[in-house]
Amino acid sequence: MSELSKPEEDLQDPGEAQGLEEAQLLGAEAGEAASPSAFSPPVSSSAPVVALPQEALNKMVAKMVKFLLHKYRAKEPTSYAELLNTVLRDNQEHYPMVFCQAVECILLVFGVEMKEVDPRKHIYIMVPNLGLTCDARQRGGQGLPKTGLLVVVLSLILQNSDCSPEEEIWEALNKMGLYVGREHSMFGEPRELLTQVWVREGYLKYRQVPNSDPVRYEFLWGPRAFMETSKEKFLEYLLRVNRRAFRSFPLPSAEAVREEEEGP
Secondary structure (H helix, E strand, O other), rough: OOOOOOOOOOOOHHHHHHHOOOOOOOOHHHHEOOOOOOOOOOOOOOOOOOOOOOHHHHHHHHHHHHHHHHHHHHOOOOHHHHHHHHHHHHHHHHHHHHHHHHHHHHHHOOOOOOEEEEEEEEEEEEEEEEEHOOOHHHHHHOOOOEEEEEEEEHHHHHHOOOEEHHHHHHHHHOOOOOOOOOOEEOEEOHHHHHHHHHHOOOOEEEEEEEOOOOOEEEEOOOHHHHHHHHHHHHHHHHHHHOOHHOOOOOOHHHHHHHHHOOOO
């Protein structure tokens, strides 16, 4: 059983546990495409660090991602000391690599940005990326954050001259493992999320293309997106991360996730 499959109070259901398993693998690839973190983690020792097998590294990153998401939902800060002693414990020499990959994962996958509020004591808070508050509107702020997916969709619209054909949105999301009519462990049924939930909340506009035959639809930014963030902030954000991270988010198959959970 993997670290993220163990029952903990911040994992309410099996679906969420599976979503975190997927995010851990997804975050490892997304992190490769991202730019370096805006701040560097403190290094606890100058001694040479023995290279870890990728599976062991992935488990450490997954454990830290889960811990950071718990802190985010609880609206609590964390610190270098807490992450070192609570999350890694006997693997403290690997902190810099694990920390950087976990920070990139929560940003690119979940849309949660870590900020250092006390550089001397290395105290961090987690905030919604780009000021978007859609996660606060779902299940009282519980469940896995979906801001990361909203950032992807708004970015695609912005890169398509502020108006993106529906088929192009789904082509991009299919590469992330998101398909119309297929329930996803992290994001639920994606078409309902995009065309109903986020339209109702005002983050997206979904409208018929004028004079289209056969009928076609397109997505635009909604009024709440403009109210909470701006195109300028998005452009600055896109300069910070490699655009490849938004174009290819390959998620492991359900069979692969099941094998991970049913392992020895």
